[in-house]
Amino acid sequence: MSDLKFTKDHEQIKIDGDVIWVGITKHAGEALGDLVFIELPELGASVDKGNDFAVIESVKAAAEVYTPVSGEVIAINENLPDNPEQVKEDIDTGWIAKIKLTDAGELEGLMDEAAYQAFCEAE
Amino acid sequence: MAKHTALHTYHAAHAKSMGEFAGYEMPFYYEAGVLSEHNAVRNTLGLFDVSHMGQIQLSGAGCAAFFEKITPSAFSKVKHGVAKYTVLTNPQGGLVDDLIVTRLADDVFFAVINAGCKDKDIAWIKENLPADVKLEIFDDRALIAVQGPKAEAALSNCIGEDLSALGYMRMAKYGDLWVSRLGYTGEDGFEVSVPADKALALWQNLIDEQGALPCGLAARDSLRLEMGYPLYGHDIDATTSPIEADLSWVVRKKDADYIGGDIISAHRENGVARKRVGVNLIDKGIAREGVKILNADGDEVGALTSGGHSPSLNKAIAMGYILSDYSAADTEIFLDVRGRKLKAIIAPLPFVSAKTKSNKPNTGKAA
Numbered sequence: 413m414s415d416l417k418f419t420k421d422h423e424q425i426k427i428d429g430d431v432i433w434v435g436i437t438k439h440a441g442e443a444l445g446d447l448v449f450i451e452l453p454e455l456g457a458s459v460d461k462g463n464d465f466a467v468i469e470s471v472k473a474a475a476e477v478y479t480p481v482s483g484e485v486i487a488i489n490e491n492l493p494d495n496p497e498q499v500k501e502d503i504d505t506g507w508i509a510k511i512k513l514t515d516a517g518e519l520e521g522l523m524d525e526a527a528y529q530a531f532c533e534a535e
Numbered sequence: 536m537a538k539h540t541a542l543h544t545y546h547a548a549h550a551k552s553m554g555e556f557a558g559y560e561m562p563f564y565y566e567a568g569v570l571s572e573h574n575a576v577r578n579t580l581g582l583f584d585v586s587h588m589g590q591i592q593l594s595g596a597g598c599a600a601f602f603e604k605i606t607p608s609a610f611s612k613v614k615h616g617v618a619k620y621t622v623l624t625n626p627q628g629g630l631v632d633d634l635i636v637t638r639l640a641d642d643v644f645f646a647v648i649n650a651g652c653k654d655k656d657i658a659w660i661k662e663n664l665p666a667d668v669k670l671e672i673f674d675d676r677a678l679i680a681v682q683g684p685k686a687e688a689a690l691s692n693c694i695g696e697d698l699s700a701l702g703y704m705r706m707a708k709y710g711d712l713w714v715s716r717l718g719y720t721g722e723d724g725f726e727v728s729v730p731a732d733k734a735l736a737l738w739q740n741l742i743d744e745q746g747a748l749p750c751g752l753a754a755r756d757s758l759r760l761e762m763g764y765p766l767y768g769h770d771i772d773a774t775t776s777p778i779e780a781d782l783s784w785v786v787r788k789k790d791a792d793y794i795g796g797d798i799i800s801a802h803r804e805n806g807v808a809r810k811r812v813g814v815n816l817i818d819k820g821i822a823r824e825g826v827k828i829l830n831a832d833g834d835e836v837g838a839l840t841s842g843g844h845s846p847s848l849n850k851a852i853a854m855g856y857i858l859s860d861y862s863a864a865d866t867e868i869f870l871d872v873r874g875r876k877l878k879a880i881i882a883p884l885p886f887v888s889a890k891t892k893s894n895k896p897n898t899g900k901a902a
Contacts, residue, residue, distance in 0.1 A: 448821060448851075449821045449851070451875070469844070471569040471846075472563065472753050
């Protein structure tokens, strides 16, 4: 089992001190189909938990990505707009943005991998 | 409860994404994915189930005259076996549907109408039907589109007929197969009307023996978008005249004695306030139906009616209506995508050149 955390909106999160890396889950990547563009958040933007802060454009539709925590966007993955399929890779290469947390308490309630798998099967 | 086509068992077993379209449960894409399906049609061979579309036949002495009443096109001199793209017009000069009409005999015309407009079109035709024209609806026939550069060889092999002499926008009957050389992709190809109980065998043979890739509605949409073909309910509807919709080529010159003809003639003579145009995005992003078009001052001057990623061009393209002052090619505009203002320019249609079969005789000289 990984140290990753997961949301009900199919984001996956890597926690690195007070910085969290936000990406999408393998399950979400498969459901989206062929990807054509990713709209990144602005560097330095402050985001609130639950905001849609990035958009994944597939051949069929636009899918919003929600930030699971509040904080400041301190890095964005500039490779993604030109290589959107990379978002389906592991979070170390497929991350969308890194957010500096303002409230570590917001991490509580995120699912671990086993809970997320059970959530996907039940969905 | 969604309706099923004759090929539903295949779709249910093989589609990766299915959904409801015009009241039918249809495949959006199969295992290969939308991009591979799109590219198969451009480069080799793709197959589409379009059995949800309506197949109708009108017959009787007043048939050509009737089509010249319900459409703005000329039908009196159309030769047997020739298909024409046209529109059904309403009294306001708008469109009830777009359709392909094929003259089978002096007094017999076959037509294929949009799935989502089927009930409305049939009611509209019945409402206007003269006593000397009879309407038949072929609910027992499926429709399979065979599209791509290998379509002629594959379908000829499959049905055991030489289709090389069948011209573009021409139809021929081979037993109970009605084969039309046309499509909605810009590639060479055919639409085959087949009795519903024989559809699955034909479909499966084209896949297993001829190497065709089954394609869903998503690829059909990206292919037609690249060609600038309008999709009813999106790029054209009851409020768009053929002149506004950049379909003035379907409007006959000889008279305006058709439904809505007075308004459409006035549009042609006096010009229109808005026009359907193509749009090329300059900034990165995807702009879809509903996105507002802004001028350099930020004023709203139009809206997109279709848009997405062009797999063939590997860039974002769109179509929409814009005030005529902004409709010239290369005019700079902005698209309001979730508050981001993406730079774009008006583009001539089509985005990708059609490779449909040429009906010009081969003179032996290089073009």
